[in-house]
Amino acid sequence: MDKVSRAGSYLYDYDYDSNGILVRKSEGSADSGTLLRSSSYEVDPNSGLPLAYTLTEQGRVVQRQEWTYNARGQTLTTAQIDPASGAARITTQRYCEDADVAAGVCPLAGLLLASIGPRKDIADSTNYSYYLSDDPGCGLVPAVCSYRKGDLWKLTDSLGRGTEYLAYDGAGRALSTKDANGVITDYTYNPRGWLSAIKIRGTDASSEADDRITRIDYWPTGLAKRVTQPDGGFTSFTYDAAHRLTDITDSAGNTVHYTLDNVGKRIKEDTKDASGALKRTLSRIYNELSQLKTQATAAGDPTDLGYDAGGNANAVVDALGVATQNNFDPLNRLSRTLQDIAGIKAETKFEHDALDNLTKVTDPKGLDTKYEYNGFGDLVKFTSPDTGVTAYTYDSAGNRATQTDARGNTSAYSYDALNRITKISYPTSSLNVTYTYDAIQPVCASGETFGIGRLSKMQDGGAITQYCYNRFGDLVRKVQTSNGKALVLRYDYTIGGQLQRMTYPDATVVDSVRNAQGLTIELGVTPLGGSRQVLLSNASYYPFGPAGGWTCGNGRMLERRFDLDYRPQAIQDARPGGLEVGFGFDPAGNLTALTPASNSTPEISLGYDALGRLTALKDGGTGTLIDGYTYDATGNRLTAKVGTATQAYIYPTTSHRLSAVAGVARTYDASGNATAIGGTARQYTYDTTGRMTQARRAGAITMNYRYNGRGEQVRRFLGATNTYTLYDESGHWLGDYDTNGVARQQAIWLDDLPIGLLTDTTKLYYIEPDHLGSPRVVIDPARDVAVWTWSLKGEAFGNTAPNQDPDGDGAAFVFDMRFAGQRYDAASGLNQNHFRDYDAATGRYAQSDPIGLAGGISSYAYVGASPLQMTDPSGLAAVSMPMPGPSMRIPVGNPLVWAALGGAAIGAGFNAGYEYFSGGSSPGTDLYDWTHPQASTASGDGVSDSVRRNAEYDAYKEVQRAGYQRDPDPCKELRNRIEFLKKINKMRRAWDLAWPNPRWPGGRHADVISKDEEALRRLEQQYREQCSNDCP
Structure with missing residues (x-):
């Protein structure tokens, strides 16, 4: 049989055998009739199980997968084969057989005993052990039956560490487990079998007072009604009659309300505070195909989208009328x-291979970035006009084994049996990084020894860092030792796992007082031997949004106002010297005015080109140009007018490396790292890891640098003088310490905002950050005056030096924080920005982006040339306004909670990959997914897989929600349970075997399928023993 289908310009040709089984699917162009790739399927005619899958491109085999099975139809081997090399990655499953049952190895034939991975250099297996008989208590009256024959007892990983299942209920649900650290977790269920509580037990087995308990309540429909955190904070969910999420409410009464159309699309989102005042809103319009047609801001400023016949977003028009056109190839790829x-x-072109891997990007300058892959889809060669050629190799499990950069430096990677990276070896061995897991470090005190399954030590060219954890897995102690000097950082937590107290290396304690939502409302600072000082109090927050302001310890108040799009409206400290600025935006969301906080009259006007790149700073009153910039289509700065001088920027035709500014030459190494500015005036040396290791001026060394295995610069030194630097686990700079380890400056943070500074005299200062988290004012609370300012109205890319003596007392206050994640380094003249170094004078990085074009089409540009609207704390990728959208306190790291909630069972959370569980991301974030679409896997009938996936999942939820039918006859009820489990697993198997692109990628249900099959076999065995010899 043959079926040909067209969707716009896309052609699909299906071939079936005489039994109606699909044996080949070909895809191509309907316009030319050309078939570009073909997927062939070999299926066992008796069982219908897949035997092989082959993908060919114009007759050339580019991918192959093979499966084998035992007589029960269970998967024995899964093989991925690289057709070019013949290499195979084979995963093997081993099951309990009759001989094993007779030998007492396992209780029931067909139970999974081991899953053996593709690596041959180590024992790459996960092993399963089962209870061989019923709990002796099952025979008592009344019965105390913790487990039955065939229940999973232990799951042991490749390193021999196990999770033990201590008890089950009568329905086979786990009641209690013990992890490799010996920590007990108990689970309770409501009468309908839904998980209602997860209790991670504390040290007192007789009480729940020290347990971390997350509770889940449900509506009668099975949808989550409330999730309550261990500290009592909760989030509630409300649904309409069609079981669609309509409202989210936190324990303070803040709400997010969704207005839905008839098919469940969110056409309006309103966020309100506890009093019902509207704080954030947006609206959407969908076309008749339920595709997003228009998304509008609170003011009604629209972004419009259009689609081709294949459902791809091929046109985007912003509120200023700037249009972007997207084209897609015959396989629906951008x-x-x-x-x-x-x-x-600005034209950017993309090419893909038959596996949908991106193979070439041609940027607006006409330069190509190329990607080459092996048959497993691993990137083996990366060719960039900026960083040259980088080559990669992989081990048998797909872990990166080596990486060779354009300078010829090869780094080698080692992994343990769990595929955790254990070592990175560089040509300079002193820079090697080793990662140690599971080992309890000698610096860990009692109660801090729960390190199994966690990173416990990192040793690198910059430091030795040791980690200690409590029983809940929280990091409670970090000891960073550089050049023999140990810096100890300690964390303490609330019962809900929220940070409660930090103890800095100089023993200063910063404590956090939190409200019911877990948000910090007060911060206190207690120096060693001193009394507690209030840094801030009365902190307020927009509902599910950013901080709205606080009161400093000396009574100063910093107000942070946001509009109905959660864009900054004003930041104001009304006292003398305080930060005081307002913001104005155009309809497209560009920041166009800096005003006084109290009115909308611009002091500074900002102009942008059609791509949102900053082009002008003007005097708000006169319109006189202060600073101006021009760019090429890729985003490279071509000219800069700063003050009265206009500078020309020169680039070679073959790359984006800046070769000269105003006649001052710049040079680079083969990997695109800037090595010199102005000849010997400024020079930089890079080590074999690719990081800047030395700065020189006029040939003389001005500073040396060392980094840890997280990429953080932890040591600067010149001669015998050292500065050691410490960061928190979010990458925030915490402090600098001198040669003797004595604190020089230490920062205090409110989430991602720096709000306090301790100096070497343990004197506390207040920091007032701007809308992006950059410090703009430092206040001396004792004198209530500003001692340091960095004007937001200065040069936009940060090239204005701060005022270190605004109070005029003759004492310079040196403070090196700049844009978020940056610290100015006088020795290099650059701002250290975690993974890179930023040159504020040119608005560019000195190195190409380590993540390549994933960070933007211009790999040297800072935040797309929009420095007052975006920030880049890591030096890798821009983060844009508005502030992150609503979020709710759900323990997302706990898969059992998600399993209990049924994933999207809390509502239309993952609706077509667009409307987010968070309660509404910013419009810019939402639209990015539409203007930068992924490869489509639309079927020949024109229905996209996202639509199919949602429909299938809705059907699955209905089956799952209905459950199995209860019956007073235990055999009938057991039969119903078996049929129910078969139906659920059949749906999961169908998802995972949807060739060639499963709608649920990565075989995500494999473990669940395997476990359910084990449960099914146990139920069938129970049915045969108790009810009948026949399988139901």
């Missing part, structure tokens, strides 16, 4: 983007 089609015409 092939071209033309931004500002009526003006700049």
